[in-house]
Amino acid sequence: MSLRSRAALTTITTTATASTRLGSLTSQLSLRQNPSLRSSLYPIATRTMASLPSTMKAVSFSKTGGPDVLEYTESQPLPKLEQGQILVKNNFAGVNYIDTYFRSGLYPASYPLIPGQEAAGTVAKIQGDNPLGFKEGDRVVWIKQGGYAEYTAVPADRAIKIPEGVSDEDAVGGFLMGMTALSLVKEAYPVKKGETILVHAAAGGMGLLLCQILRDMGCTVIGTAGGPEKCALAKENGATHVIDYKATSGPSWVEQVLKLTNGEGVDCTFDGVGKDTYEGSMEVAKRKSKVVYFGNASGAIPPINIARLTAKNLSIMRSTLMNYIVTRQELEFYADGVLDLIKAGKLKIKVHKVYPLSEAKQAHIDLEGRKTVGKLLLKC
Template structure:
């Protein structure tokens, strides 16, 4: 019998209950995975609170890595014992789970289970933001909010390796030091500095080419003042609340700005897109462009505490749940 954290009603971290739950036999085109490491991400919070709608009851978690224990009919590319990682769909907060084989990612030898679970969703998010949403070029400049977070640390390193000038925002001096050690040329503590004014100073009044914002409501509108004319605002998360623009004229007044709200579902709709992103990430880790930082580890039993720490912004880098 396997164990899993199950959500029967949306709410705070305490709604996650550890239960015995048999993963079952894989159906056609499915594999069963024994998780060795599970990634913690803000999308898990969005689903648990009901911000993102998921049918109840459900098992949270969109990222993990482990060993294939069984394959269903029609699966020929995987066998029992293979090492795989995955991002989405929900169901990762479990000792064992079923997964469509098309969403599994073979792990190369140089990627261990913890590195995979700590980097795939965050690193592949960084991939589509830097390579697809805006094809970042050497010499361009970006602002990354929550630069010491899981996505931020990976993305800022990757952007620097591409030759971009990277500015970041954080909420403490400790996080500022971490972000500066991981790709940021300058880091702004938004609790003590007015970050739009500081960005204008750092860029000689021009503004940056792109702002990447996973924070949401608290940072969205001030971020528009950080952009150069015809710059791009990339809103990819809602950690502080959802974003709305009541008047598109704001974008005209601030320099004919562009705004986009990308999601991994749109960028990784096919198996080929998914695995291309993983290959790019794993190559960047192999080549040393990205160092994956795991700063928190919790047991599966302590997932409630892990969620509380994440929501309180007490975490840096990647956080793992270990079954």
């Protein structure tokens, strides 16, 4: 973690109120400047942990389809490092909906592919220049592709050191989703204290983090979830009101949101569900408000006629985290923000289940079946 980034986010862990702590992220966002890292100041390094194996356990797929296309092997060749990469021995990998998008073919990719956008583990080898100062044995969490494996070759600038006091499970459990949540409330739609925000799938991994963050920002949070257990969990994690969209009787979730807002609608909706909710998300939008779509858990959203936005001067957006963390400084900004909140106990990570790497197929089945509450991890 860079000193510049740690200093910029000090207020997160020290300010008395959580809203001020999170607000500091916005004030610092406009002040970010890319640091100059001169590799000539650092020695060339190629350090190797003793007795690295030649093969490893991994999950991959060679064609698109359902969970059955995922193949587990214990004889995957160890990845070869390129200049500027580090070899990470993964401890836990995160399972995210984006992994299912690549597997199903919704997102294009080259095959065979080892899925997995994030993992936490230890540095086993460093190749070439080492301007970020990684050492063998450092605990890191990273974002890239290839997490469903014992080892991953990771560009060094996509890895972040895990601070003392944060476990590998919490680091990876809150990494991609936590950065996504912060980017949604800080850049996709800069949330203000006192606003009413709708969060779909409020008991999922992303939803639980969004509810906590929005509560601490002083918002009224309306969550949707499926079933009494999920509704209770969403409320425990910061939702002011929770609507059970699986209820077989009574008004629809759209009608309930409008009733809770006296017919006005919400200031913003964060919709990671997609096909099943995108219409309703526009229906419950307040005049001059915004709907931010960021996922396709129920399927991709069909084309939207832009004329539909006229009635309310409505804004819509399809947000993705990757466009907010292109530079190293941007990645550090959001990663350090999440890790500092976790370390301070201000962001609780709910892990639904840890699966053996060999059971990645079942993890996908459970995730897509929307049977889970919180985050799914693979033990690498």
